[in-house]
Amino acid sequence: MTIKRAYIASAAFVSALAFAQVEAAYAGLAYEGSSTMGETIITVMAPGLEAKTGVKIDKVGSAGVDKGIKAVMEGAADVAGVARALTREEKKNKLYAQTIGYDAIAVFVNAKNPVKKLSKAQLKGIFTGKIANWKEVGGANATIVVVTEVKASGRGTYKVFKEVVLDNTDYGTAKEIEPVQEGLKYVSTDENAIVAASASLGIEGVKYVAVNDVEPVAANIKKGSYLLSRPMLLVSKTLPSGDLKKLFEYVISPEGQAIVSKKFVPIK
Numbered sequence: 001m002t003i004k005r006a007y008i009a010s011a012a013f014v015s016a017l018a019f020a021q022v023e024a025a026y027a028g029l030a031y032e033g034s035s036t037m038g039e040t041i042i043t044v045m046a047p048g049l050e051a052k053t054g055v056k057i058d059k060v061g062s063a064g065v066d067k068g069i070k071a072v073m074e075g076a077a078d079v080a081g082v083a084r085a086l087t088r089e090e091k092k093n094k095l096y097a098q099t100i101g102y103d104a105i106a107v108f109v110n111a112k113n114p115v116k117k118l119s120k121a122q123l124k125g126i127f128t129g130k131i132a133n134w135k136e137v138g139g140a141n142a143t144i145v146v147v148t149e150v151k152a153s154g155r156g157t158y159k160v161f162k163e164v165v166l167d168n169t170d171y172g173t174a175k176e177i178e179p180v181q182e183g184l185k186y187v188s189t190d191e192n193a194i195v196a197a198s199a200s201l202g203i204e205g206v207k208y209v210a211v212n213d214v215e216p217v218a219a220n221i222k223k224g225s226y227l228l229s230r231p232m233l234l235v236s237k238t239l240p241s242g243d244l245k246k247l248f249e250y251v252i253s254p255e256g257q258a259i260v261s262k263k264f265v266p267i268k
Contacts, residue, residue: 129172
């Protein structure tokens, strides 16, 4: 009786193990990286991708661009969403990158703020702390409240803004709020707050300001006249094949680009 029970238990274990292996073999793709791309593109297009190709996306992470690239390099994710150009060091790793659209980093202020435009020099002054009062840039006599994502998070928006606007100098004192959507909510409640975020994330109670007299609208983003335009990339460790290739193909197909165009500027 004991031997029989042991045999049954052993058989059940082997059966369960085999099932788990089969299930793992058919597991879907894992995405990590830009939270903006994950929420507004990858998650939205997942049902259509599965319906057309049978490819599932099982995980959509939002750890940020740097962590997304790291996850792909280490095999913890199949694809990373990168809302900026690859750095020189990243290119040395011979990653495969495909542009799927274009975005812009908009500078948002409270809807009641009278300031309508800021130059790059003024933005640099504000975000480094050298300009501390709105009256210095044509606004009310009030202290500027700078809002950023968590500085140590490695977010694409934070890094691109630092490189392009701050000329790689350090940010000044800021209220660090994450995710950036929560930062936007904060700006909508504080008339003196300012934040840089994807133009796609605008909400009621905030407005964007023109940068160097150019607004972050589709035409300006596409032709590159807006200072903070940026490419949106899907990145894999090597040339994609199999299910991953189907994902890359789908996102630049008419169906995929229609989804991209809802919030961003498509490539087609």
